[in-house]
Amino acid sequence: MLENKSVAVLLAGSAALWLVATQRAQAGGSDPQEFTEIERGRYLAITSDCASCHTVPGGKPFAGGRPIETPFGNIVAPNITPDLETGIGAWSEEAFDGAVRKGVRPNGARLYPAMPYNAYTKMSRDDVDAIRAYLNSLDPVSNVVIANTLPFPFNIRATMRIWDALYFKAGEFRPDPAKSAEWNRGAFLVDGPAHCGACHTPKTFLGGDRTDQYLQGSYLQGWSAPDITNDKRMGLGEWSAEDVASYLKTGHNRISAATGPMAEAVSLSTSHMTDEDTRAIAAYLKSLPGKAGIETPLPANSATMSAGNAIYRDQCSACHGIEGKGVAKLFPSVASSSIVRSNDPTTAIRMVLRGARSVGTRGEPTAPGMPSYGWQLDDGQVAAVLNYIRNSWGGAAPAIDARDVSRVRSDTAARPD
Ligand code: HEC
Ligand code: HEC
Ligand code: HEC
Known part of the structure; x- marks a missing residue:
């Protein structure tokens, strides 16, 4: 039940959009360097997408209460408005920095990595102080957030010490002097505030990053987030840097459209970034070689490809x-x-079974939709049409079968669109 709810709120995140939009309007200029501290903090909070997890869609911004789904159970995001009793108004800047960059509460308790402190650690103390100054400038909201209960042993916060020892590397971003300023800005945004790896880097069974497969695609909350390295087969190899930047800015480009959790990341965060920043992210991602390896396409005359071809045409x-x-x-x-x-x-199967609606942004207000075929095509037919598009027009990918489709059908059945 809770799980349903968390996905419902995850997908309905546009509620917090008005907030970001009004703030952006107030912020005026587009050069982050010239912002005052509060404005700089506001921009960093948007880049970091703090509002998405810490706001129940339709609820008061940053007042917490949204359950974040993890493989170990739901973890509820707390109230981070400056309310003295139920928010973080009484916290010192030091304590705030401890939570955001080190994952430690003022009482020494460890936070769960559902709060992406392992990415935010790349920010500077100045950055985090600016975010705090911005949060302090908002109206305090009194909202008691009921803490989650995870199953044993994850309910013991001290176990997070072990997690931190295994997977958490504290430390600010260090620019690579051999690379351009744009590349370094992109690397900082991707690994730091924008925490792209939280969804796009594969995880170990304990939820830590598999750093050897950095940004090569991962499963989360009933979706697969694809490889976003420059790999030609599975990643962004066929995208130009401009394609990547316009996808982040508008949610669409000549190749793809953002949906699900990515639609939320675009609408709350990346679409409000400056053009310089979306271009910097693009330049950085295009520089990552990736290593998905070569795959041979399925023979065009195989049974699944012929069946898929017919369904595709139809x-x-x-x-x-x-x-x-x-x-x-x-x-x-x-x-x-x-x-x-x-x-x-997973994502391709899910979209064919259930359809999808992409995101509307200020740059491109139309959100094109895809019809659902789950009631019309059986599992074998869905597998066939996907095998066909995965292995035609120069593409190649491993064959999938009815069991893969049936797995996604049941995994997503309990989740709202
Ligand atoms: C992906 C979801 C997510 C994002 C994005 C996120 N948080 Fe969190 N945050 C959480 C969750 C979940 C917790 C609670 C973790 C726990 O219970 O251990 C948390 C905890 C916190 C806490 C500790 C509060 C307390 O009462 O213990 C602070 C402070 C905080 N977040 C600030 C921020 C700021 C600032 C940002 C943006 C820079 C941010 N968060 C972005 C999910 C998120
Ligand atoms: C909350 C999880 C989440 C975060 C954070 C996230 N993504 Fe995604 N991303 C996804 C999912 C899921 C998809 C697949 C669905 C889709 O394409 O709309 C996706 C798709 C994409 C695609 C499209 C690939 C294609 O072929 O269509 C790109 C590019 C991308 N993400 C880049 C990024 C970048 C860059 C960041 C950081 C600024 C980021 N994502 C942050 C979950 C996330
Ligand atoms: C009425 C037009 C329409 C039809 C018919 C249609 N689609 Fe789509 N499809 C879309 C739109 C629009 C999107 C983008 C939706 C989004 O991202 O939320 C999409 C997205 C997709 C995606 C994800 C690609 C990406 O990069 O985002 C796949 C895979 C896909 N469709 C496969 C199919 C298959 C297979 C069929 C036939 C069984 C089909 N579509 C029929 C309109 C259509």
Whole structure:
């Protein structure tokens, strides 16, 4: 039940959008360097997407109470408004910094890494002080957040000491002097405030980053987040830096459209970044080689490919095109999408079964939708049409079968869209 709720709120996050939008309007100029401390803090809070987890959609911004789904259970995000009793108004700057960059509460208790302190540690003390100054400038909201209960042994916060020892490396971002200022800005944003790896880097069974597969795609909350390195087969190899930047800015580009948790990241965070910052992220991601490896496409005359070809022509080609190229900013190019070719097909399967609605942003207010086929195609047919688009037009990806589809059907059945 709780799990349903957490996904419901996760997907409905646009409620906090008005907040970001009004704040952005008040903030004026676009050069973060020139912002005063509060304005700088506001921009960093948007870049870090603090509002998404710490706000129940429809509720008071930053007042907490939203359950964050993890493989170990839901962890409820606390109230971080300056309320003295129920928020963090009484916390010193030191204590705030301890929570945000080190994952430690003032009483010494460890935070769960559902709060991405392992990424925020890359920020400077100045950055975190600015975020605090911004939060302090907001109205205090009295809201008691009921803490979560995780199953043993994760209910014992001290076990997080072990987690920290294994997976947490405290320390500010250090620029690489051999690289450009733009690249370094991108690396800082991706690894620090924007915490892209929280969703895109595969996790160990304890939820720590598999650093050897940095940004190569991961499963979360009923979705697969694809490889976002420059890998040609599974990643952003076919995207130009401009494609990446416009996806982050508007939620769409000539290849893909953001949906689910990524739609929320775009609407609350990346679409409000400056053009310099989305371009810096793009430049950085395009510099990562990735290593998905070579895959041979399934033979075009195999049973699953022929069946898939027929279904594709019938059901899908009207929008995605006979050649899979789609229509820029409206219908994704299934021939070049990393979601399609990902080794983990969860998101592609889920979208065919349940349909999807992309995100509307200020730059592109229309949110194109994809119909659901879960009632019309059986599991074998869904597998076939996906095998076809995964292995046509120069693409290649491992074959999937009816069992993969049935797994996603039951995994997502309990979750709202
Ligand atoms: C991905 C979700 C997520 C994001 C993004 C996030 N937080 Fe959190 N935060 C949490 C969760 C969940 C907890 C509670 C963890 C626990 O109970 O151990 C938490 C705890 C905290 C705490 C400790 C409060 C207390 O009462 O113990 C502070 C302070 C905090 N977050 C500030 C921030 C700030 C500032 C940002 C943005 C820079 C931010 N958070 C972004 C999920 C998030
Ligand atoms: C809350 C989890 C989450 C965070 C944080 C997140 N992503 Fe994503 N991302 C996803 C999921 C899930 C998808 C797949 C769904 C989709 O494409 O809309 C995705 C898709 C993408 C895609 C599209 C790939 C394709 O082929 O369509 C890009 C590019 C991307 N993310 C980049 C980023 C960057 C850069 C960041 C950090 C600024 C980031 N993401 C942060 C979850 C996340
Ligand atoms: C009415 C037009 C339409 C039809 C018909 C359609 N789609 Fe889509 N499809 C879309 C739109 C719009 C999106 C983007 C939705 C989003 O991101 O939320 C999309 C997204 C996708 C994606 C994710 C790609 C990415 O990069 O975001 C896949 C995979 C996909 N469709 C496969 C199919 C298959 C397979 C069929 C036929 C069984 C099909 N679609 C039929 C409109 C359509």
